[in-house]
Amino acid sequence: MHDAKPGEDELRNDVAAEDEAVLEDIAAGIADFDTGRGRLIPILQMIQETHTYVPGPAMKLVADHLGLATCEVYGVATFYNQFRFNPPGKHQIKVCLGTACHVKGGDIILENFERKLGIRAGETTSDREFSIDRVACVGCCALAPVALVDETVHGHVAPSKVEGLILGFQIEKERAEREKNVGPQDPASL
Numbered sequence: 001m002h003d004a005k006p007g008e009d010e011l012r013n014d015v016a017a018e019d020e021a022v023l024e025d026i027a028a029g030i031a032d033f034d035t036g037r038g039r040l041i042p043i044l045q046m047i048q049e050t051h052t053y054v055p056g057p058a059m060k061l062v063a064d065h066l067g068l069a070t071c072e073v074y075g076v077a078t079f080y081n082q083f084r085f086n087p088p089g090k091h092q093i094k095v096c097l098g099t100a101c102h103v104k105g106g107d108i109i110l111e112n113f114e115r116k117l118g119i120r121a122g123e124t125t126s127d128r129e130f131s132i133d134r135v136a137c138v139g140c141c142a143l144a145p146v147a148l149v150d151e152t153v154h155g156h157v158a159p160s161k162v163e164g165l166i167l168g169f170q171i172e173k174e175r176a177e178r179e180k181n182v183g184p185q186d187p188a189s190l
């Protein structure tokens with residue numbers, strides 16, 4: 001049986017509580033809208049603008065409010081590129097797949113991030129530390145292939161650099177957790 005690492009249960013509880021709070025907020029927001037199919041896109045836009053993504057369970061809330069089938073809401077939401085269905089990670093990785101970056105191997109860089117983090121583009125890691133998205137030209141074609149990590153532009157990204165970027169964040173996180181667990185130092189020990 002898999003033993004949870006220290007802090008894993010706490011993390012799962014935090015994530016569940018956060019999800020619940022988001023859904024309650026969405027339910028309250030939906031109630032302000034009239035019913036009828038014509039309100040579907042405006043409601044989805046409201047959810048996305050407020051929470052930066054449309055959670056899966058929110059589709060049912062929308063469907064119930066508008067008197068539609070949940071699959072109809074899914075169908076419309078997934079048809080439009082403007083909607084994302086996963087919460088953004090604490091660290092957002094955006095890999096450019098514009099023409100120049102594509103020619104210089106942007107898709108290989110994307111694959112490396114996906115493999116390293118075990119998620120696909122458009123998804124978020126279960127601890128919500130990282131999300132990956134593919135983006136169109138970000139205007140730095142001379143630096144192709146380009147990836148944005150938390151709004152910092154990384155140019156001429158090589159597959160080996162992907163490993164280093166993720167490792168840097170992981171080391172930083174472990175250090176912060178260690179400091180949190182040590183707590184305030186006893187003045188007598190100083």
Ligand code: FES
Binds near residue numbers: 098099138139142
């Ligand atoms: S195509 Fe990637 S920055 Fe222009």
